[in-house]
Amino acid sequence: MDIDTRPTTEQCTGLLNSMGDALYVIGGKWKLRVIVALRGGHKRFNEIQRAIDGISARVLSSELKELELNGFVKRIVHAQTPVIVEYQLTGYADTLSPVLTSLADWGAMHRDKLRRER
């Protein structure tokens, strides 16, 4: 899909909605950070919280629930005493790689620009 060719109004609305969907699911302050924290493999709640500077348990819990609802994170309960709960990324989370890569590339370029201009 080439976003530079001028789209019709209908195509434009479709593009906008698609981008809106993407931002709705991975936008906000924490979601990408949780996903990146889980890229190294499954982790317990406390391990995730330690990996993300400044996130509260309440916020992390709600972010994990949303990520689970959207199919990015799987909650694994190990039935033992005491019960151990772990979180890991689903295969679906890997589909975000091109988005994360383009965001990281652009962000690095933008940071360089700001540094040069200072």
Add this chain to the structure above:
Amino acid sequence: MDIDTRPTTEQCTGLLNSMGDALYVIGGKWKLRVIVALRGGHKRFNEIQRAIDGISARVLSSELKELELNGFVKRIVHAQTPVIVEYQLTGYADTLSPVLTSLADWGAMHRDKLRRER
């Protein structure tokens, strides 16, 4: 940059910061919509507001100021009576194309997935 190879902690922090920078600049509810609304060429304030469903004049004004500050939007004042003010995208805004394209592609794929699962 391949985001799938496991990065060192330092590289990981760099990646995270880059993605954070990108989301900081284009994240939120309206910024991308304003950028897309301006893709067709320069527009007056009221034209932009009409093109974006549900944005208030106060919010649009503050979004435009931030986009101008970050170098995405240029404010052009035509010295005539009454004064006409127009907004247009800068060349720098075009550097966002790969990000917008990957967001739109992923969002469309995600929407299809949700539709199939319903």
